[in-house]
Amino acid sequence: MDGSVAIVGAGIGGLTLALSLHARGVPVTVYERAAELREVGAAVALSANGLRPIDELGLLGELEAVATQPTELIHRGWRTHDRVTAFPVGLDGSYRERFGAPYLGIHRAEFQRVLSGACPPGMIRLSSEVVSADRDGTLTLASGETVTASVVVGADGVHSGLRSLVDPAAAPAYTGTSGFRGIVPVSSLPSLPDPGAIQFWMGPDAHLLHYAIGPDGGDVNFLAVLEGPAQWAAGPGPAEAEPGTLARAFAGWAPAVREMVEAVPQSAHWPLYTLPPLSRWTAGRVVLLGDAAHTMLPHHGQGANQSIEDAVVLADLLAASDDHVRAFALYERIRRYRTRQVQRSSLVTSELLHLPDGPRSAARDEKLAGLDPWLAWIHGTDPRAQTRPAVVTA
Template sequence: MPRIAVAGAGIGGLAAALALAEVGCAVDVYERAEALEAVGAGVQLSPNAAIVLRRLGVLDALGAAAVPSSEVRMRRARDGAVLARVPLGPAAEARYGAPFLSALRADLQAALLACAARRPAIALHLGRGIEGYDLRASGVALRFAGGTANADALVGADGIRSAVRRQGTGGDAPRASGRSAYRASVPREAADADAREPRSNLWLGPSAHLVHYPVDGGARINVVAIVDEGIAADGADPWSQPAEAAAVERRFAGWAAPARRLIAAAPGWRRWPLFDRPPLPRWSAGPVTLLGDAAHPMLPFLAQGAAQSIEDAAVLADSVSRSGGDFPAAFSTYEALRRPRTSRVQAQSARQGSIYHLGPPLSLARDFVLSTLGPARLAARVDWLYDAPAEVRRFAGP
């Protein structure tokens, strides 16, 4: 049985481990942290990701903790007017073959771990971050602080500051976008009835936008407020920065009352400076490749960071299964299939953020277009994103 090392036990790394185990590999997942703590708050699982998670058994493990979304509703910040609706729910499942779900990252990570624990071929090693590697004729020698290990191949799923990427490609560093996401979780009972509905809500305003949707089986509302700040991050851990509620409330003071009430109901906020990196010309070198944020970190304006790493896992496993044990060939195929799509999603995500944050007069034109397209045409505009490509469906099934 071939043995593959995966650096990182985040969503991408665990999905890759499950997918690779599904095609007959033994997988060692090496995670730097001594204990796994789910960072962030909510995650949207569009059909292109849900179809893979279903194949891996993760949707069953998530169960009722995941909330099916009935629609994406876009609203204007200043008065709350509904500009557009993108139908999801049964319509999306019929169209794409899988549901659109919202969940807590903690619940998704717990479901991935539960599925991994049921597979003897997967071993999770906590407190062992891969510091580097050496290529060998027979595979890869992994280097840790105070130890080494061997594998037939290595998948770097160790995030935007990936050590595997740094050794393999060097050069570029994470680049600050000048925007920050402020995250909060609002108890259901503290939110307006409208905010409790099973939909994804997107409010558009000048230099800011607001997203909220139910998670935790509907018990909480995940709230993300993204603002243009024009400043670089300070280098601290982006998930460990508390934010003052009064400052967030002031930033949205001119918005419609329902948005202000939801923001005021938040018991606390965390600030997350937004980073990305430019697309790489290559991800792989022999029996080493990259996956998820290590390969293609993207801004969150299409809510595709987790989804694209899950797609990666499916295509990686399918490529390995077809390679006859030739990992360099498998990784070359995987990269060739994935780089064009992830580069497009990266570019479109950045562009979408600029569109969301337009101010007058350009925002007036944006709002007019959104209000006149209609649900059917709006749904068609996301087909390229939510309809899993053929190389994903080969692994995930119809």
């Protein structure tokens, strides 16, 4: 393409886009408001649909060195340690064999370190908050500096400022649930069965998901989700919750769950949002990507993976064409439907994970046992199928 690309936000989507464009010779700068790239107390699960593109960027080996592949995917009820379902992941290598890439649990900061470490010096500008932008490609930074680019990408997350240029009425909606995150050493969890697995514990009005992270699986990252009171949505999050909130919410649950949440007495909480469909994803020279375009619940572990998919598709299209309008139109056509499907499915899953004991939860458990646990339509789809250089003729 002619000209340069300015990306607002050095999250997973923004960094993947920057690397993908750079690999194709497109000049790119990333503007990030944070002074350093880190998110405390948080990890991310990356599935094959996100990791195949990362492999194509040559970074999978580096990630695997600092990540853990779960042994199995296990669902359990809330009161006992009995397994409802169990499917192998890393245990027999079947996941990787089927989808061409592993499933990994990793510290978010490690992931961002690997992505940002692959960027040439000067490509990422930290402490560079974008305070205003227009549809003609001009950005103003908090320092007063003004920059112009041929294409501006809003990769600025759930509370995106760039979004209002594209769809002024759009706003993320609080789902009525909040996530609490924590990282606990496996050595502090003597009751935990299968500490190397990715596990869902499902109960009335709450669930807890965890998986091992780090190079040796020595830590467990958990996400506990509660039906949350409306006032938890007041801020963009994360915010401190009252000490003991989790211990109270999970009293009566299985010993392993109680041990885990009690090990983190005052977890920060993230109000969980979903973004109603935007009227469009692009306006003028501005295009949205990742959570800015399609914030979704994390119950399929897909927000970051879908941001990666967006990034590699957009990079293919921009690199192949001097006509950003055409590239934007194709990008929106390819990505809108896909992300809407994943977003909808994540919403339905939220309700299913929080059923009280009774006929509906029994039916859910029976259905889970017969399901393809990997939702092959998510993990097995090649996001670049329509945009790889060999396919697109611009």
